[in-house]
Amino acid sequence: MADSRQEPQYKDAVRGELQLLKCAKRLEQFSTGRFRDGHGGSLTRFDVLANLSRAPDRSLPTSELAANLISSQGNITRLLDRMEADGLIERGSHHADRRVSVVALTENGQTSFENMAAEHEHWMGEIFGVLGESETRQLIRLLGKIRARIDAIDEEQA
Amino acid sequence: MADSRQEPQYKDAVRGELQLLKCAKRLEQFSTGRFRDGHGGSLTRFDVLANLSRAPDRSLPTSELAANLISSQGNITRLLDRMEADGLIERGSHHADRRVSVVALTENGQTSFENMAAEHEHWMGEIFGVLGESETRQLIRLLGKIRARIDAIDEEQA
DNA sequence: GCGATATGCTTTACGCGTAAACTATCAAGG
DNA sequence: CCTTGATAGTTTACGCGTAAAGCATATCGC
Numbered sequence: 001m002a003d004s005r006q007e008p009q010y011k012d013a014v015r016g017e018l019q020l021l022k023c024a025k026r027l028e029q030f031s032t033g034r035f036r037d038g039h040g041g042s043l044t045r046f047d048v049l050a051n052l053s054r055a056p057d058r059s060l061p062t063s064e065l066a067a068n069l070i071s072s073q074g075n076i077t078r079l080l081d082r083m084e085a086d087g088l089i090e091r092g093s094h095h096a097d098r099r100v101s102v103v104a105l106t107e108n109g110q111t112s113f114e115n116m117a118a119e120h121e122h123w124m125g126e127i128f129g130v131l132g133e134s135e136t137r138q139l140i141r142l143l144g145k146i147r148a149r150i151d152a153i154d155e156e157q158a
Numbered sequence: 159m160a161d162s163r164q165e166p167q168y169k170d171a172v173r174g175e176l177q178l179l180k181c182a183k184r185l186e187q188f189s190t191g192r193f194r195d196g197h198g199g200s201l202t203r204f205d206v207l208a209n210l211s212r213a214p215d216r217s218l219p220t221s222e223l224a225a226n227l228i229s230s231q232g233n234i235t236r237l238l239d240r241m242e243a244d245g246l247i248e249r250g251s252h253h254a255d256r257r258v259s260v261v262a263l264t265e266n267g268q269t270s271f272e273n274m275a276a277e278h279e280h281w282m283g284e285i286f287g288v289l290g291e292s293e294t295r296q297l298i299r300l301l302g303k304i305r306a307r308i309d310a311i312d313e314e315q316a
Numbered sequence: 317g318c319g320a321t322a323t324g325c326t327t328t329a330c331g332c333g334t335a336a337a338c339t340a341t342c343a344a345g346g
Numbered sequence: 347c348c349t350t351g352a353t354a355g356t357t358t359a360c361g362c363g364t365a366a367a368g369c370a371t372a373t374c375g376c
Contacts, residue, residue, distance in 0.1 A: 012294045013286035014279055017185060021201075023301040024182030025228055027175060030308050032364095043179075044332070063354060070183055075333055077356055082331085099341045099354040121172055128171035130307040135300060136170045142289060142297045143181040149288040150188050190334095202362070221324060233363055235326055240361085257324045257371050320374085327368075338357075344350085 020146075027127070034123065039116060044069065045083060046120065049113035052089070052105045059104035061094065088112060178304075185285070192281065197274060202227065203241060204278065207271035210247070210263045217262035219252065246270060 028043055035041040041049075051068050052058055066076045080103060083089045088109035094100040105113070128136050186201055193199040199207075209226050210216055224234045238261060241247045246267035252258040263271070286294050 012291060012298070013282035016286050016289075016294050016298055017189075017282050019298045019301045019305075020178075020182050021186060022228065023305045024178050026305055026308050028179060029228075029364095030312070031175075036364095042331075061354080070180065070187075071332085072334055073355070074335075074357075079332075094354095097342070097354085101355070124171035124175050126311060127304060127307050128174050130303050131174075131300060133170060135303075136174050138296070139300045139304075140170070140174055140177045142293055142300075143177045145288050145293075146285060146297075147177075147181045147184055149285050150184050153284060154188070187334095194334095200361075219324085224325095229362080230364055231325065232327075232365080237362075255324085255372070259325070318376085320376100321372100322374090323370100323372075325368105325370085328366085329364100331364080332362090334359105334361080336358085338355100340354085340356100342351100342353075344352100346347105346349090 030127075031120065031123065034119070035116060038119065039112060040086060041112075041116060044071070044079065045088070046113070046116050048079065048083065049088065049105065049109055050117070052103065053110065053113050053117075057104075058110065059092075059102050061100045061102055063100065065103060083109075188285075189278065189281065192277070193274060196277065197270060198244060199270075199274060202229070202237065203246075204271070204274050206237065206241065207246065207263065207267060207274070210261065211268065211271050211275075215262075216268065217250075217260050219258045219260055221258065223261060241267075 031046075032043045035043060035046060047069055048065060051065055052060060062076055062080065063073070066073050069076070071079075080089060080091065084091060087106055090104050090106055092102045092104060094102055131139060189204075190201045193201060193204060205227055206223065209223055210218060220234055220238065221231070224231045227234070229237075238247060238249065242249060245264060248262050248264055250260045250262060252260055289297060
């Protein structure tokens with residue numbers, strides 16, 4: 001901080017950030033838009049369904065969902081409220097710990113998820129097809145490095 | 159759609175999407191968090207200030223701002239309401255067309271922007287420093303291809 | 317001119333993100 | 347026991363995104 005020299009790299013860094021954010025926003029817009037038009041869903045709802053569908057008995061405590069989605073606890077509550085109202089999930093109680101509420105996929109939620117997943121995979125294939133396999137893996141690798149770096153910086157500060 | 163063959167590429171495509179979205183969300187979280195702690199701002203507010211700062215006389219009609227930010231007109235109104243309340247911008251009227259409201263940076267907004275910009279550049283340098291120059295450019299290139307592909311697909315459908 | 321239409325912005329209703337305060341429950345140590 | 351502290355969820359207040367309806371003003375074709 002004492003030394004405020006301008007490394008040439010910095011300009012590309014800001015360009016990189018912009019490109020990254022815009023690209024992600026565009027992608028999210030694309031997916032959410034398609035989900036909205038087809039089913040009632042959004043990308044986040046899809047993510048919830050995907051997590052539940054992968055879970056051992058298609059159910060998870062709320063807190064584990066919150067950990068997988070990058071979203072705060074408080075938000076999950078309302079999200080699940082709406083999804084429960086739409087009949088995609090059900091909330092039950094944990095046998096041993098009365099604090100936790102267990103979220104389970106309904107039949108309806110499961111089939112809804114399967115339809116969405118198939119479409120979603122198709123779209124992503126169309127989009128990432130523009131990069132070859134090796135470029136896609138390259139992209140994944142670079143993004144991973146960025147993410148790890150951010151995590152590291154945040155930990156330093158803490 | 160008739161042919162639902164599973165190309166091996168598809169799996170990497172979905173992985174790529176996830177990685178992209180998570181990385182971007184993480185980055186936005188990082189920047190917004192730092193801006194919030196330091197100044198009152200957020201990444202979006204910063205973007206508004208940046209656009210105004212680059213404009214010929216530090217002012218732009220609302221509609222042009224809306225075009226540069228990826229955000230709907232309706233949202234801009236409230237965003238500018240808050241920023242005006244915070245004394246960062248001022249709204250005036252257009253000399254010829256009484257429909258348009260012209261947004262201008264205040265002194266306060268300009269200095270606030272300069273501080274934010276310096277910090278922001280520093281953070282991005284720290285983060286993207288983990289990639290070399292060539293990898294950063296590579297990342298920018300790949301993201302550009304993805305974005306162009308999405309635009310192309312959307313246009314096809316339209 | 318003047319009605320139809322387009323444009324710029326605001327308003328409204330809502331989805332989804334955060335942080336922070338609150339409630340209920342559980343687990344541990346005196 | 348029973349306080350003390352951690353943990354699971356909910357609630358609240360708010361920022362910021364969308365779409366759609368509404369209002370004022372311009373503009374175009376008659």
